[in-house]
Amino acid sequence: MSGFSINEPSNRIKWFAGSLVILYAVITMIPLVWIAITGFKSPADAIAYPPKYVIGGEGESGFTPTLEGYVNLFTTRTRQTEEYLAENPPQNWADEIVRQYDMVIVGPSKFGQRFLNSVIIGFGSTFLSVFLGTLAAYAFSRFKIPLADDLLFFILSTRMMPPIAVAIPIFLMYRQLGLSDTHLGMILLYTGVNISLAVWLLKSFIDGIPTEYEEAALIDGYTRFQAFYKVVLPQAATGIASTAIFCLIFAWNEYAFAVLLTTANAQTAPPFIPTIIGIGGLDWPAIAAGVTIFLLPVMIFTILLRKHLLRGITFGAVRK
Amino acid sequence: MAEVSLHNVSKTFGKTQAVSDISMTIEDGAFVVLLGPTGAGKTTTLRLISGLEKLDSGSVFIGGRDVGNDTPAQRDIAMVFQQYSLYPHLTVRDNLAFPLRSPILRTPEDVIAQKVQKIAEILQIPHKLDNKATELSGGEMQRVSIGRALVRDPQIYLMDEPLSSLDAKLRADLRVELKRIQADLGSTLLYVTHDQIEAMTMATHIGVLEEGRLVQYGTPKEIYEDPTSVYVASRLGLPRINILPAELFPGAHKGVQIGLRPENIRQGDGIEAQVIRSEHLGDQTRLHLKVHGHDITTLTDPHHDYAGSATIKISLENPLYFDASGARVV
Numbered sequence: 102m103s104g105f106s107i108n109e110p111s112n113r114i115k116w117f118a119g120s121l122v123i124l125y126a127v128i129t130m131i132p133l134v135w136i137a138i139t140g141f142k143s144p145a146d147a148i149a150y151p152p153k154y155v156i157g158g159e160g161e162s163g164f165t166p167t168l169e170g171y172v173n174l175f176t177t178r179t180r181q182t183e184e185y186l187a188e189n190p191p192q193n194w195a196d197e198i199v200r201q202y203d204m205v206i207v208g209p210s211k212f213g214q215r216f217l218n219s220v221i222i223g224f225g226s227t228f229l230s231v232f233l234g235t236l237a238a239y240a241f242s243r244f245k246i247p248l249a250d251d252l253l254f255f256i257l258s259t260r261m262m263p264p265i266a267v268a269i270p271i272f273l274m275y276r277q278l279g280l281s282d283t284h285l286g287m288i289l290l291y292t293g294v295n296i297s298l299a300v301w302l303l304k305s306f307i308d309g310i311p312t313e314y315e316e317a318a319l320i321d322g323y324t325r326f327q328a329f330y331k332v333v334l335p336q337a338a339t340g341i342a343s344t345a346i347f348c349l350i351f352a353w354n355e356y357a358f359a360v361l362l363t364t365a366n367a368q369t370a371p372p373f374i375p376t377i378i379g380i381g382g383l384d385w386p387a388i389a390a391g392v393t394i395f396l397l398p399v400m401i402f403t404i405l406l407r408k409h410l411l412r413g414i415t416f417g418a419v420r421k
Numbered sequence: 422m423a424e425v426s427l428h429n430v431s432k433t434f435g436k437t438q439a440v441s442d443i444s445m446t447i448e449d450g451a452f453v454v455l456l457g458p459t460g461a462g463k464t465t466t467l468r469l470i471s472g473l474e475k476l477d478s479g480s481v482f483i484g485g486r487d488v489g490n491d492t493p494a495q496r497d498i499a500m501v502f503q504q505y506s507l508y509p510h511l512t513v514r515d516n517l518a519f520p521l522r523s524p525i526l527r528t529p530e531d532v533i534a535q536k537v538q539k540i541a542e543i544l545q546i547p548h549k550l551d552n553k554a555t556e557l558s559g560g561e562m563q564r565v566s567i568g569r570a571l572v573r574d575p576q577i578y579l580m581d582e583p584l585s586s587l588d589a590k591l592r593a594d595l596r597v598e599l600k601r602i603q604a605d606l607g608s609t610l611l612y613v614t615h616d617q618i619e620a621m622t623m624a625t626h627i628g629v630l631e632e633g634r635l636v637q638y639g640t641p642k643e644i645y646e647d648p649t650s651v652y653v654a655s656r657l658g659l660p661r662i663n664i665l666p667a668e669l670f671p672g673a674h675k676g677v678q679i680g681l682r683p684e685n686i687r688q689g690d691g692i693e694a695q696v697i698r699s700e701h702l703g704d705q706t707r708l709h710l711k712v713h714g715h716d717i718t719t720l721t722d723p724h725h726d727y728a729g730s731a732t733i734k735i736s737l738e739n740p741l742y743f744d745a746s747g748a749r750v751v
């Protein structure tokens with residue numbers, strides 16, 4: 102075929118669109134790459150000016166990569182006397198790194214536990230949001246519910262002001278209920294914020310699944326719940342996956358409530374990472390290392406579900 | 422297989438009376454076709470029997486048991502839908518096996534494999550068994566969805582215009598196939614269509630629906646030759662029956678309207694009719710006539726050519742008489 106086609110963009114348009122995508126990708130990636138690089142610098146290199154950015158390079162902009170940031174992130178250290186250091190040779194590579202500051206590792210830092218809190222709270226509230234959201238969306242989509250539209254609007258209205266506007270009432274309420282600084286409290290809070298998004302997103306997905314499939318399953322000898330489980334859920338997988346990603350991103354990154362409501366027990370990574378203190382100030386390489394690790398779970402989760410996500414975002418706009 | 426009977430069944434949706442006071446008995450082993458235009462209540466009747474809709478009043482008996490409060494699963498029926506019939510996330514094999522794996526049937530896997538293979542061969546799709554349901558053509562999909570009903574041995578098969586989305590050739594093939602399968606298995610089948618050829622060729626009994634009411638129930642021959650109203654008479658026959666005022670023709674009449682099937686018009690003598698147009702369909706020729714401003718369609722010898730403005734003479738043969746309201750006068 103030659104000439105003009107309304108379906109196939111011309112090569113020039115493709116080239117132009119491709120360059121735009123690459124340009125945008127580069128711009129968005131720069132801060133992330135910078136953070137990832139900083140995690141492998143020494144504290145001095147991290148704040149050097151002009152900045153150093155060539156890994157292992159010679160000259161002014163080069164620096165030697167080190168795992169110091171990661172060691173500092175995961176450990177607590179104390180300064181020791183020269184006699185002590187002389188008597189106790191370094192046990193391993195991590196020990197050797199901290200010896201250059203006359204320090205020894207005395208134990209793990211709180212980062213591991215904070216990170217685990219983030220995982221529990223982030224994935225817990227995502228699961229709960231999607232689970233409840235799917236059931237509610239199915240009910241709204243399939244059953245005759247009195248005042249269904251008003252109820253849906255009510256659910257949406259919970260998102261009409263920024264959640265932080267109710268921070269003080271929630272703070273007081275949580276203190277009374279004993280939910281402050283607990284995993285359950287944070288899971289419930291994030292679920293409460295996410296559930297309206299989950300219900301609305303999932304409802305549109307389930308609305309798109311013709312009821313004939315469930316009716317066929319009912320006729321084929323299944324109960325309504327079995328029909329939901331065997332016929333509706335597999336077809337809603339795309340919607341469920343993309344909803345889960347949106348919920349996880351919110352719960353994972355949430356900072357304000359986490360600062361306000363958690364201090365130790367259930368503190369998540371976002372409020373913890375910026376408080377990592379090094380010698381004479383913030384330990385930027387350790388912070389950058391923490392941020393890099395913090396980014397990974399959502400990245401992996403999104404990559405695993407990206408096929409669904411792509412279809413999910415275009416859902417409704419493109420129909421067969 | 423079982424006898425299915427409806428007693429004074431009614432259903433309304435909002436202000437629409439979808440089905441009103443239908444009573445009928447589908448005998449064991451019968452192939453009953455519900456015939457009627459869109460909105461006549463055919464599909465609703467099917468859904469009421471299946472349990473997908475709740476009865477407003479009346480009762481449904483399957484095999485002598487009142488199933489009014491049973492779920493669709495408990496009624497032990499199989500249904501073929503007009504569209505969206507296959508589970509898109511499953512393979513053809515799993516689609517066919519789906520009803521057999523239900524908690525009600527719990528068929529052992531080796532029996533499932535055997536049954537699925539047999540049905541696939543009957544429907545000529547054994548090479549497609551491992552395809553995703555969405556990878557099939559329209560005709561194959563509909564064959565699989567008929568197959569999903571046929572793998573079971575239910576009390577009754579309900580089919581809602583299963584062939585309407587297919588092209589003409591496939592439709593004709595499947596029609597013959599379906600009739601053969603039903604006759605072989607001795608199944609009870611209730612079939613909804615608005616296609617009169619399907620109705621005439623497959624049915625042992627036809628029920629004609631008009632605005633939710635069952636207006637006539639009988640064998641295809643009875644419905645065709647002995648309709649109770651103009652409405653029923655117009656449902657069957659191609660070209661359609663000619664409904665004319667009786668005074669157009671000389672002689673004594675039993676009613677004010679005459680129903681004249683195209684093949685019941687004799688040429689040669691009688692009243693004068695002007696030839697408007699002739700259509701050659703190969704096996705037959707349709708002749709469009711005009712008599713005193715009334716259009717009449719008749720069939721004629723396929724080898725005869727008529728000039729555009731020729732005049733022929735026609736007379737009645739076994740006319741049907743109707744009164745002013747359309748009811749049959751015998």
